[in-house]
Amino acid sequence: MKNNIAIIGGGNLGQAIGSGLLSQGFSAKKLTITRHKTELLSKFKTLGVHVTSNNAEAVKEADVIIIAVKPYKIESVLKEIQPEVKKEHLLISVVSDYSIKEINAHLTSSPTVFRAMPNTASSVNESMTCIASNNAKTKDETVVKSIFDALGTTIRIDESLMDAATVLGACGVAYVLRFIRGMIQGGIEIGFDAKTATDIATQTVKGASELLLQQGNHPEAEIDKVTTPKGCTIAGLNEMEHGGFSSALIKGIKTSYDNISD
Ligand SMILES: NC(=O)C1=CN([C@@H]2O[C@H](COP(=O)(O)OP(=O)(O)OC[C@H]3O[C@@H](n4cnc5c(N)ncnc54)[C@H](OP(=O)(O)O)[C@@H]3O)[C@@H](O)[C@H]2O)C=CC1
Ligand SMILES: O=C(O)[C@@H]1CCC=N1
Numbered sequence: 640m641k642n643n644i645a646i647i648g649g650g651n652l653g654q655a656i657g658s659g660l661l662s663q664g665f666s667a668k669k670l671t672i673t674r675h676k677t678e679l680l681s682k683f684k685t686l687g688v689h690v691t692s693n694n695a696e697a698v699k700e701a702d703v704i705i706i707a708v709k710p711y712k713i714e715s716v717l718k719e720i721q722p723e724v725k726k727e728h729l730l731i732s733v734v735s736d737y738s739i740k741e742i743n744a745h746l747t748s749s750p751t752v753f754r755a756m757p758n759t760a761s762s763v764n765e766s767m768t769c770i771a772s773n774n775a776k777t778k779d780e781t782v783v784k785s786i787f788d789a790l791g792t793t794i795r796i797d798e799s800l801m802d803a804a805t806v807l808g809a810c811g812v813a814y815v816l817r818f819i820r821g822m823i824q825g826g827i828e829i830g831f832d833a834k835t836a837t838d839i840a841t842q843t844v845k846g847a848s849e850l851l852l853q854q855g856n857h858p859e860a861e862i863d864k865v866t867t868p869k870g871c872t873i874a875g876l877n878e879m880e881h882g883g884f885s886s887a888l889i890k891g892i893k894t895s896y897d898n899i900s901d
Contacts (some may be wrong), residue, residue, distance in 0.1 A: 642669065642729075642782060645701035647694050647716055648708035649674040649683070652733060655762035656705060657683055659790040663764060671697040698723040703786065704750075706732045713737050717745035724748050730780055731755050731786075732769045735805045736899050739773055739798060751779045756804040757788055766791035767811075769804035806895045814891065819844055 644660070646653045649672040657672050667687035672680055673694050680690040687819050691697055698704055698720045708716050713734045724730065729749040732742055739752045746752075753775065757768040768787040772780065780795075787793045796804055826836030850861050866873040 643698040643701045644703045645671040646705045647673050649680050653707035655759045659764050660760040663789040671880045675699045685722050694720050695723045704730045709735050716734040724750050751775050753783050754801055756809055758809045764791055767808045768793045769796045771796050771798040771801055802899045810895050
């Protein structure tokens with residue numbers, strides 16, 4: 640990748656993106672990460688990444704700007720960087736609930752603006768990133784896609800689905816981790832120590848995902864292969880459903896969706 644990238648907001652997601660890029664061989668010299676508490680970015684500094692609290696300076700040196708601050712901070716950041724943003728810049732916002740139109744309203748130079756919704760698995764190059772833009776040139780789309788392809792898998796979506804992408808893909812990491820925690824707790828109750836239960840639960844979740852990813856089957860088709868008539872799997876699964884398992888998940892997803900806007 641030839642681009643110089645500035646990540647504005649080196650927090651949980653900004654650092655995950657930075658780590659993911661570096662582990663794919665992206666040059667530390669071409670990467671800048673900003674935040675106020677720069678001491679919390681020392682591991683990046685050690686690797687040769689330019690670490691600064693000066694957003695304007697970071698933007699000046701970059702051709703791709705990734706904004707990764709909290710939604711309530713984006714307007715002040717846009718005001719701060721606005722004088723340095725040029726038409727040639729690719730500006731990617733990973734900020735939830737802030738539209739391309741709202742971003743453009745703060746910029747006079749008309750850069751090409753994208754929204755992307757990666758997740759924290761960017762740090763291990765296993766993100767699912769949904770990308771949206773309005774009338775971006777194919778060559779710019781290719782650049783943005785290549786950045787997030789380095790961090791995992793990408794899908795292009797319409798911007799109207801960005802809130803849904805935020806919930807399913809980004810919040811989704813937390814839902815799955817809570818599921819894994821539940822499996823671990825159950826595993827300990829039936830006899831495993833915490834480490835062994837964690838090893839079994841995490842690999843089992845990975846394997847179940849791979850069955851769908853690699854074979855493209857419907858989850859129920861794979862479930863049918865596990866459930867022996869009158870067996871323990873179906874007994875446990877039905878008990879989970881009696882407790883509202885799928886329903887709780889669906890309701891939680893809808894509740895997250897309803898809570899995106901402040
Ligand atoms: N976390 C996640 O899983 C995901 C988050 N997102 C979105 O990404 C954005 C960031 O989320 P997340 O990483 O969790 O949040 P964090 O609070 O962890 O990170 C945001 C960072 O921005 C820095 N910051 C604040 N103000 C400025 C500023 N003026 N200039 C530069 N840096 C600044 C803060 O550091 P300091 O105080 O040192 O300045 C902070 O570390 C949010 O909009 C969120 O919606 C999207 C997908 C997934
Ligand atoms: O919970 C949040 O607000 C952010 C958005 C996506 C993931 N975390």
